[in-house]
Amino acid sequence: MAKGIFITGTDTGVGKTIVAGGLACALKKNGVNVGVMKPIQTGCVIKKDGRLIAPDTEFLIRMSGVKDKINLITPYCFKEPLAPSAAAEAEGNEIDIEKIISAYNLLTEMHDSIIVEGAGGILVPIWKDFLFIDIIKRLSIPIIIVARIGLGTINHTLMTVRCARSAGIEIIGIIFNHTNNIKDGIAEKTNPNIIKRLCNIPILGIIPFIDKLKTEKIEADDLCAIFSENVDIKYIRSFLSF
Numbered sequence: 001m002a003k004g005i006f007i008t009g010t011d012t013g014v015g016k017t018i019v020a021g022g023l024a025c026a027l028k029k030n031g032v033n034v035g036v037m038k039p040i041q042t043g044c045v046i047k048k049d050g051r052l053i054a055p056d057t058e059f060l061i062r063m064s065g066v067k068d069k070i071n072l073i074t075p076y077c078f079k080e081p082l083a084p085s086a087a088a089e090a091e092g093n094e095i096d097i098e099k100i101i102s103a104y105n106l107l108t109e110m111h112d113s114i115i116v117e118g119a120g121g122i123l124v125p126i127w128k129d130f131l132f133i134d135i136i137k138r139l140s141i142p143i144i145i146v147a148r149i150g151l152g153t154i155n156h157t158l159m160t161v162r163c164a165r166s167a168g169i170e171i172i173g174i175i176f177n178h179t180n181n182i183k184d185g186i187a188e189k190t191n192p193n194i195i196k197r198l199c200n201i202p203i204l205g206i207i208p209f210i211d212k213l214k215t216e217k218i219e220a221d222d223l224c225a226i227f228s229e230n231v232d233i234k235y236i237r238s239f240l241s242f
């Protein structure tokens with residue numbers, strides 16, 4: 001049983017933020033006092049007053065409804081859309097791993113459970129040779145893998161699974177996400193079962209393409225309904241201790 005769940009992906013742009021936000025609002029509806037965390041956000045937007053806005057973090061806050069301080073949810077924000085280590089170095093900054101751990105621990109004192117979203121994949125560097133896989137181990141929480149459903153996902157998903165297993169990280173399951181609005185072909189229809197057979201990990205759900213995310217701000221209730229219908233929230237909840 002774990003206090004939190006780490007949302008990792010097979011790549012960048014696979015839908016980790018959608019899944020993290022969807023799980024947060026769905027768990028909240030199921031009676032969990034859930035917090036959210038995006039330890040590092042790169043590719044932030046610069047406002048006219050010079051402030052950095054973290055769009056993924058704002059999405060997680062809106063979906064979960066939390067009132068926590070932004071510097072706890074996202075201790076580090078960087079402008080450049082790069083791996084955290086590279087983004088920090090480009091701005092002449094450093095990333096203190098202990099600051100992230102401390103923020104996570106404070107959030108766990110305020111919530112039953114925390115949904116933590118990574119950046120890119122499991123081997124993306126946070127700072128120098130310290131990778132996301134290392135912080136998952138430090139936090140001692142299981143992961144959910146978010147993957148594209150289309151062609152190429154078998155290789156990327158199996159590599160992520162083997163990497164996590166070799167590090168002794170518990171895998172709750174895999175969520176597939178439709179990243180574009182095209183009709184399912186043979187690959188999309190067969191990939192989930194092939195991956196389930198090859199790695200013996202539960203397929204927790206398949207998220208349909210969410211057009212509202214491209215055209216307007218989706219409401220938390222709408223995203224919650226999508227996840228409640230397409231994801232095994234009850235199974236995921238069973239991994240949480242509170």
